[in-house]
Amino acid sequence: MSAAGWFIVLLALVGANVPFFNQRLFAVVPLRAAHKSAWLRIAEMIVLYFAIGLVGFALEARAGNRFDQGWQFYAITFSMFVVFAFPGFTFQYLIKRR
Template sequence: MTQWILILITIIMANVPWMFNDFLFIKKFPSYKKPFSWALLEVVILYFVTGGIALFTELKVVGHIHPQDWEFYTVTFFLFLVFSFPGFILKTLWK
């Protein structure tokens, strides 16, 4: 059950940059659209936030954090980008 909740949180967090025009709900942009570079920066920041949530969950459920190499983080980052694809399509191509 926990892994499905983590996947749902990841999908939601991956699409947040494309659904809202604020940068991390803090900075409002004067123009109608948030610049693409700010949205990408927000994707990277939310990837690390989601990773922190996953690490905390792993620590609480398993009792320790399994060590990972750089390949794991590369794959999870690109999976995070794949999860953000629906929001990107809605924001940039359909509007």
């Protein structure tokens, strides 16, 4: 796997956890509410999935060998993105804080 491939995997790992480690929208825009809702976190994850996917397509096109993908590719990569979000989910919802 090339360096660009590992970069995308690392970017996906970070991007999947961004919604859970802070209370801002996309880690930049402050919200009025004290806590983000779970639905907002899911929507943020979906947007970040597509944004990181676009970065991956750009890197693949830059390498000169862009391949067409079927629905199976997107199902598997979105599932991996959800699995990558597990540390952030655990931190936000499963760890008890005093």
